[in-house]
Every structure is written in structure tokens, then in C-alpha cells.
Amino acid sequence: MSKERIKISEDLYDIMPSDYQDLVKSATYGKEDRGWKDIGTSKELIEQHSLCAGCPESMAFRYILASLPNPEDTVMVGSTGCTSLVFPMVAVHNIHSLFGNQNAIASGLKRALTVRFPDRVKDVVVLAGDGATVDIGLDMTLQAWFRQEKFTTICFDNELYANTGGQESGLMQKGFVAKMAPVGKLFDKVRLPEIARESGCHYVVNCTVSKPSLVEKVIRNAVHIAREIGPTYLQLYTPCILEIGKNSMEGLQEMRDSEKPTERFAYKEYVSEPAKQLLAELAAKDKERKAAAKQLAGQA
Numbered sequence: 540m541s542k543e544r545i546k547i548s549e550d551l552y553d554i555m556p557s558d559y560q561d562l563v564k565s566a567t568y569g570k571e572d573r574g575w576k577d578i579g580t581s582k583e584l585i586e587q588h589s590l591c592a593g594c595p596e597s598m599a600f601r602y603i604l605a606s607l608p609n610p611e612d613t614v615m616v617g618s619t620g621c622t623s624l625v626f627p628m629v630a631v632h633n634i635h636s637l638f639g640n641q642n643a644i645a646s647g648l649k650r651a652l653t654v655r656f657p658d659r660v661k662d663v664v665v666l667a668g669d670g671a672t673v674d675i676g677l678d679m680t681l682q683a684w685f686r687q688e689k690f691t692t693i694c695f696d697n698e699l700y701a702n703t704g705g706q707e708s709g710l711m712q713k714g715f716v717a718k719m720a721p722v723g724k725l726f727d728k729v730r731l732p733e734i735a736r737e738s739g740c741h742y743v744v745n746c747t748v749s750k751p752s753l754v755e756k757v758i759r760n761a762v763h764i765a766r767e768i769g770p771t772y773l774q775l776y777t778p779c780i781l782e783i784g785k786n787s788m789e790g791l792q793e794m795r796d797s798e799k800p801t802e803r804f805a806y807k808e809y810v811s812e813p814a815k816q817l818l819a820e821l822a823a824k825d826k827e828r829k830a831a832a833k834q835l836a837g838q839a
């Protein structure tokens with residue numbers, strides 16, 4: 540990892556936008572152990588967004604972008620929905636796909652990048668809403684998993700179609716009444732984490748984004764496992780505060796309430812056997828790296 544590819548030519552430095560100069564100077568691109576703790580002290584890969592004030596999706600975006608292990612060589616694939624309003628402000632390569640097509644686009648992209656850059660690690664990460672992932676895009680989501688495509692799928696689960704005013708989604712809770720779904724959901728929430736496991740994903744996590752350190756851990760695991768082994772899936776609860784009638788300060792508490800052991804976003808994790816082995820190897824290497832750095836610091 541390095542900033543080599545975003546470096547500015549000396550002759551052009553003064554005419555480059557100040558945001559870009561800041562990115563080269565103080566973004567964590569290239570930092571080996573980047574993570575959520577860099578937020579606030581380095582150039583963030585997202586500084587503004589057009590989501591509603593206090594929307595938990597904005598926290599989730601920040602934590603994810605701060606935690607990607609290889610941001611300068613990552614391409615994110617988005618889909619239509621509230622998330623798509625954010626991507627134009629994100630300093631990571633990204634593609635907007637037609638609603639629901641995100642996993643098909645990501646499959647082709649990952650394969651093309653592997654052929655085009657055989658000697659470079661290129662990560663692909665899909666980030667889409669529950670409507671895009673489960674309802675309209677379910678075919679593409681599943682086919683990518685069946686084919687063992689090597690990328691991560693992240694679903695921002697707000698349990699409805701937020702961007703179009705609150706229609707019912709397959710991930711909506713039973714009985715929930717939304718602005719544009721007045722009858723109330725007749726069925727249980729689709730168990731996509733279980734389906735992901737049964738469809739070949741090697742790492743599946745269902746959780747909220749209330750704890751940045753947890754988001755950092757699962758993002759890193761998901762990206763590393765997807766890179767080396769096969770598809771990974773993260774379902775993150777990012778409640779639509781507008782639809783559930785909460786104010787901008789109440790999103791965090793809503794997530795805390797929903798992650799209690801008996802609730803639908805209690806932490807759930809599945810790791811396949813090859814993925815467990817990979818995580819153990821990575822943890823051992825990390826330990827070695829930290830010990831070597833400590834020794835070096837002691838000698839200085």
C-alpha cells in the first residue's frame with residue numbers, strides 16, 4: 540500500500556484543489572493499521588454527506604471508509620437508494636450501478652481487475668440498501684455467492700425503502716407499518732445472513748454500527764477473506780430515523796436497543812473453516828509485525 544498513485548506532480552501542485560492536496564498530505568491511504576481511531580486526526584475519505592442529519596448510515600460510512608485495508612486499490616460498487624447520495628463525496632474509486640445490479644457489476648469488475656492487474660491486490664466492495672440487496676437484486680446477490688465471486692457485499696439494512704419514502708422490503712420486520720406500507724408487513728424478516736451462509740459465503744456478520752471497533756474488525760475480516768477465499772456478507776443495521784420517527788440524536792440508542800441478545804440485530808457471525816485458518820494466519824502475522832515494531836522502537 541502506498542500513496543504513490545495519488546501523488547501530485549510538482550508542476551501541478553498549486554492548481555490542484557485543496558481537498559486533493561489534503562488527501563495526499565494527510566489521508567491514511569498507505570497506513571498499514573488504519574482504522575476508526577484515525578477519524579478526526581487525519582484526512583477522512585468522506586467529510587460531507589447529503590443524508591438526513593444524524594442518519595446512522597453516515598456513521599457507518601465513516602467507520603467503513605476508515606477501516607478498508609487497502610483503500611487506494613479498492614473499488615466500491617453502490618446502488619440506488621440513500622447510500623447512492625453519499626458516493627459522489629467519497630475519496631475511494633466507486634461505481635454506481637442500476638438498482639439491484641450491484642453484485643453482477645462487482646462480479647465482472649473483480650474478474651476484470653484480476654486479469655488487468657495480476658500483480659496488484661485489488662479489492663471490490665459492494666455497499667447497497669436492503670431493497671437493492673434483497674428485493675430487487677436478490678438474483679444477482681445470490682448468483683455472485685453461488686459462483687464464489689471474491690468480493691464483499693455490505694447491506695445497509697434500514698428495513699425499508701427509505702429513499703422513495705418508506706415502502707416495504709423483504710428485510711422489514713413483521714407487522715411494521717411504514718408511510719407507504721400502511722397495511723403492515725405480513726411476514727417475518729427474510730433471514731438473509733442464513734441464506735448467505737447456505738449460498739457459499741465464507742464470512743457472514745449481522746450487527747449494528749453502534750460500535751466503531753466492531754465495524755472495523757468485521758470490515759477488515761470480510762475484505763481479507765473475500766480477497767483470498769471467496770464471498771463475504773455483512774448485514775449492518777443502519778436505522779432510518781426519519782421513518783421510525785426518531786430525532787437526529789436517537790439513532791445510536793435505537794441500534795443499542797436492537798442489538799440486545801434477544802433482538803433481531805444481536806451480533807451473529809459465521810466463519811467457514813478455510814476463513815478461520817486465514818484469520819488465524821493474519822492474526823499471527825499482525826502479532827509478529829507489532830512485536831518487531833516494538834523492538835525497533837526500544838532500540839531507538
Ligand SMILES: Cc1ncc(C[n+]2csc(CCOP(=O)(O)OP(=O)(O)O)c2C)c(N)n1
Pocket residue numbers: 619620621622637638667668669670671672695697699700701702703708
Ligand atoms: C430500476 C429501478 N427501480 C426502482 C427505482 C426506484 N428506487 C430508488 S431508491 C429505491 C429504494 C431503495 O431502497 P434500499 O435499497 O433499501 O435503500 P435505502 O434508500 O433504504 O437506503 C427505489 C425502489 C430505481 N431508481 N431504479
Ligand code: SF4
Pocket residue numbers: 589590591594595596621697701702778779780781782
Ligand atoms: S431517509 Fe432515512 S436512511 Fe435515508 S438519509 Fe434520511 S434517515 Fe437516513
Ligand SMILES: [Mg+2]
Pocket residue numbers: 620668669670695696697698699700701708
Ligand atoms: Mg433500505
